[in-house]
Amino acid sequence: PFRLTMDAYWKYQGEKDRKLYAVIDAFAQNNGQFGVSDARYVNVLKLFLQAFTQQEYVAHRSFAHLGRHFRGDGLRVACQQQAADELRHFQNQTHAFANFNKYFEGLHNPNHWFDHAWYLAAPKSFAEDAFSAGPFERLIALSFSFDYLLTKPLFVSYMSGAAHNGDLSSVSMGFSAQSDEARHMTMGLESVKFLLKQDPANLPIVQRWMDKWFWRGYRVMTLAAMMQDYMQPKHTTSRKEAWEMY
DSSP states (O other): OOOOOHHHHHHHHHHHHHHHHHHHHHHHHTTGGGGSSOGGGHHHHHHHIIIIIHHHHHHHHHHHHHHHHOOOHHHHHHHHHHHHHHHHHHHHHHHHHHHHHTTSSSOSOHHHHHHHOGGGHHHHHHHHHHHHSOHHHHHIIIIIIIIIIIHHIIIIIIHHHHHHTTOHHHHHHHHHHHHHHHHHHHHHHHHHHHHHHHOTTHHHHHHHHHHHHHHHHHHHTHHHHHHHHHSOSSOOSOHHHHHHHO
């Protein structure tokens, strides 16, 4: 589904990163952190960094593991590229929030929070349970449930709220990640189609995985709902409205 050689992939991603970091640098040079709607907005960034950024890194490790063990060349290359995508997202999010870290407390050591804070139990258990699942269930969990069904309301509707609150650094990061997610969506859908074509007996197994991981992912996204409905000082659209629109 990626339909890219590695050479084309690096050129494509390099161009996106040049555009992204131009925005992040301009945001920092113009003291954009003081232009957000309210200092309370920084709490949104703390939660994003603790929950979703950490999941990006676990996903990177997970796809690197899959790429190492799958035997089909096409899927191995796709997993390799998605592992690089997820690591890129982790780094871009960390860099986008780094400027705020110079001026606001509480953005430090998200790895510690991910392991110890009770309110992060949903994303932590999702990431670790997906990592410990079998290879095909893991594709359903990550590429289909999360990438295909759940990233759009996060990287589109939430980022629109960030724009209304003056955080252009995060907006650019989210939209840059979203173009990667379009490829990830395709991989999730193709994985489901491939498994169903192999044997009719796979249908109840795949259906069970889809039900399970959609529900697990939906519970993770309650954090995004809290960020969107309660933690953005300038409120744009509710989580429910964004979800129903999607």
